[in-house]
Amino acid sequence: MARLPRLSVTDLPHLVLWQGHNRHAVFADDDDRQAFLALLTDAAAREGVELHAYALLDVSLWLLVTPRRVGALPRLMQGVGRTYVRRFNQRHGRTGTLWEGRYRATVLAPQELLAALVFLDHQPVRAGLASAPEDWAWSSHRHYAGAASLRALHAPAAWWGLGDTPFAREAAYRQRVHDGLPPEHERRLHEAAVKGWPLGDAQFLAALEAQTGRRARPARPGRPRKGGSKSVPKLS
Template sequence: MARLPRLSLPDMPHHVLHRGNNRQTVFVDDEDFQQFSNLLRQLAQTHLVAVHAFVLMPNHFHLLITPQTEQGLPLLMQALGRAYVRYFNARHGRSGTLWEGRYRSTVLEPAEPLLQCIIYIDSNPQRAGLVAKAEDYPWSSCAHHLGAKPMPWLRDPAAFWALGNTPFAREASYAQMLAYGLSQRESLALTDAVQGGWAMGSEDFVQSLQSKTVRRLHKKSAGRPRLTLPSDE
């Protein structure tokens, strides 16, 4: 079955996932993490992409971003992937591919699904057992969202600003949401959406997106098509 083209829409938030080839390590030490973080900050600005949340795990990374142009997302990911591979191969004395084929991405409704995605991203190291508290992980946006380590290059989306009228109120509200966490169903929905490239949000949101693209935005129903019986009318 042919793969669906990636969905990339300007001014809409996208959840992006990219892994190392065969899930190999792509960040060996702090120098690697820092280099990728620097490249992300610089290249996002170059390609007019706002970064809302991120996490760099040893063998993969997640981004929550909003491109200003239709080509902003693919141009950023292409430039970021190539620049980091050149650096990584030169530093670690290797050659060849580093990434697992295509990156995965999906569009999110800029409301509750977006906030869920921020929590999903920021809590990833804690779920993986790398830290006891999500804010202790140095290579994510969690400390920024909690106000412990502001990162001026990150852009808080409107849904985050709506959490409170002051920075303290927003940070306190987010801390409560982070502590409560996501249900297994919510986490699986976010994983499924980014893996399959399915738009995530309300039915009205997905329908509004569908009017902007011919690409299918949701899964087909499992099994055979339902038989339509003749109407009695």
């Protein structure tokens, strides 16, 4: 079955995953991470993409973004990806591809934004790079927890709703990160990013299908029975 085109929807948050080819490192050191982050923030401002969160690991990276212009997310990823690969290859004396083909991305319902922020904060821990989210310098955790100020980040509305003052918001967010996500919720976020199926409730998915004219949920497994209707089953 042909793969559906990657879905990119203006004014909705997207969870993005990009991995190294054959699980090779895409960042050899902190200089690489700093260079990538500079390219990313410049290109995001130029293309009209709000950068909410990031986690730069060793063999992969995660982003949480909202494109504000049609086609902005693909342009951002293609431009940053190509420029960074040239720099990486020149700096480390290598040739050839760096990325595992296309980046992976999924559309999120706005209600998933806080969970996605927490999810990204825990990726360095899951990758064995840090013992706690606050110990990893190359994620957006410290910005939302009140330990640093990263001007390039756009805090989502859900984060602003955590409290009436900066102190209250930061304390509430630190508690959410400390509590973590239920394993099933983590699994859904990871699977959505890898497979590209949007994540949200039935009402959100139905509205997205109406807006984009394409399926937002996998088709039911199996084939129609012989002699039965060949129409596509209704989405539930």
